Amino acid sequence: MSRRRRGTMSENLKYELAKDLGFYDTVQQEGWGGIRAKDAGNMVKRAIQLAEQAAANKTNQ
Numbered sequence: 001m002s003r004r005r006r007g008t009m010s011e012n013l014k015y016e017l018a019k020d021l022g023f024y025d026t027v028q029q030e031g032w033g034g035i036r037a038k039d040a041g042n043m044v045k046r047a048i049q050l051a052e053q054a055a056a057n058k059t060n061q
Helices: 011-021 024-030 037-059
Strands: none
Touching (some): 011 024, 011 037
């Protein structure tokens, strides 16, 4: 029996990233399954960049 992993990104963050990366319309029309694998990868990369920036800012305070 397989378990589905729960996502760690909030829905709001995913939508903001989709807007920033230019595929929000696709998500609205087709859902998350409609985006290309490349777009999903870019979304993950951008989320990691944001997390790293937030961690660096936190340690520099």
